[in-house]
Amino acid sequence: MFDASLVKDLAEMMGKSLTFKDIEAVGGYLFKDHGFSAHDLAGVDHKVSISPLNAARHLVEECERKGRLEDLFAFVFELDGVPLNGRSVRLEGIEHVLYALSRSGTYYDFGKRQFVEYGAGKKSLAGWGTLRNGKEYPIAVASVDICQNSELVKKYKPAVMEKVYYRLWDFLKHRLDIHDGRMWSWAGDGGLFAFRGDRREVAAVSCCLEILYGLPVFNLQPYKPIRDDICLRIGMDSGPVKFLEDTGRIVSEVINYAAHLEKKGTSPGALSVSDEVFERLPETLQSVFTAKLEFEGRTAHSSA
Template identity: 40%
Template sequence: MLDPSLNNLLIETIAANFKSKEMDEIGRMLNKKFNLYDVAEKTSVVTIGARSAATVLVDHMVSINKLHDFIKLLAELDNNQIQGRTLQMEGYDYFLQQFTHSGYFYDFTKRKVLPLKTESKEMPNWGALKDGKSYPITIISVDIVSNSELVNKYGAKVMKKVYTSLWGFLKHSLEHTDGRIWTWAGDGGILAFAFKDQIERAVKFAVEVQRTITLFNMNKNYPISEPIELRLGINSGKLVYHNDTGQIISEVINLAAHLEKHKTIPGGISITEKVFTSINPKLQSIFKGIGNFEGVPCFQSDRLDLVVCQD
């Protein structure tokens, strides 16, 4: 049984992806006697709208205790054919991500709906992304400024304590913006955001981090005598997801990393045009043009020393 909002999301997702005849066929995949018109108590001469048909289908699966089997079936129908067309389940990944809030998730490897044994925020795929499939993702590349000099001055052992603390600091901030740490190599790494409002959430996260890193440096357990500074580079686009997130190769990631390394000032954030045009006007207002980066126009903040690059 799903809570009302999740149940409604499932119905809307099905209605957006299937025609009524296709829903009738899907119903019979789990119940050979299923007939959409019989269950809806309609005659075959009456047209059943997509949303009504989806409601009938979902309610029926709940009534025969086949909800988890139904969720599995929909996951496996993605990129497969139904009634002669290849199906692309738009929005189903978002449903699967929201489904984790019910205490369950769909395991693509085991092909089962399973109880969550850990919090969904610990899952790098949000409990929803399928290995080998392409998704729109927003990437943040983060790095400590002048890390080599800090290691030479304080030693690798002491700096490892800084890295561990920074990882925890970022992870805490990521929790309320629903981001994930995909790779972390001591002094920096790659962070990822997915699903609705991903770009704005990523930018707000970055601004929050740069504005609160001072508090991190003032922590009584901070092990070195000088503050660290960060550079953040943000880009967004489609990339192919892999369960081993450290092995994901993408121009989306590369551009974010290049922006962070080559264009971003200490304490600053650089973002592509796609990111810039996707955030609200108040966030946009902190940026100004500063020329080109890798052949494209860039922008920088007057007030916060933030850098933006058009893509």
């Protein structure tokens, strides 16, 4: 579960975020030893100064030797945002450590306070096994809508359109998985996609363009139970979003702008993005957006 790189990241996070006194307090708690001493672990005189980073490394090594590494990880994760020795702990780089852990096939469930192995179910985690409830993160959001859906429902009846939605959902989910995106909501005729990470805008735009360019092939499939083509329009923005495990309850200006841009500023079959998204794209992807517009006081760019 914890490879050498992850263990090293934990020690460095502790060294940057905790004081020497904090680290000794963590060791005392884990080993039920009020006299726990980093100096004793290091084998040096108590008069010798030990940096928080070295104290953290010694504690990690001791936990490895005594089979308490999982307990250490869990205890340190739970320290973020809680008081310790008269101050509120802020773990620098905790998202990086949680994400590295998630890539190993395990995530830490803060609600249950335990590690969970998810294997093939990784892509179903709305927060990638990394985002914490109530915390704010930079997210690229895409609002997706089926054009003229009301007319299609009237023409083919809801029961038939439900089959279309199911097939479309499967088509969209496959593209999302490729780009490590998440479907935060889907209500049949549209939904919300989310992307995280340093290249979130590139991943989001690439994914959505693949969806739009792949729709003609989807429309040719014999399993699609209607003759009319499905057409989508997509609006996108990027910025800080407060994550909630119940993603349907997330309220954000980023989500609002993406939804408004999709509904009022995007043509059928097109992708529109805010200037914040556009500026973080390479020139090759920027070239797709041939139209520039002012929308709700901000600059946006559209593929049509």
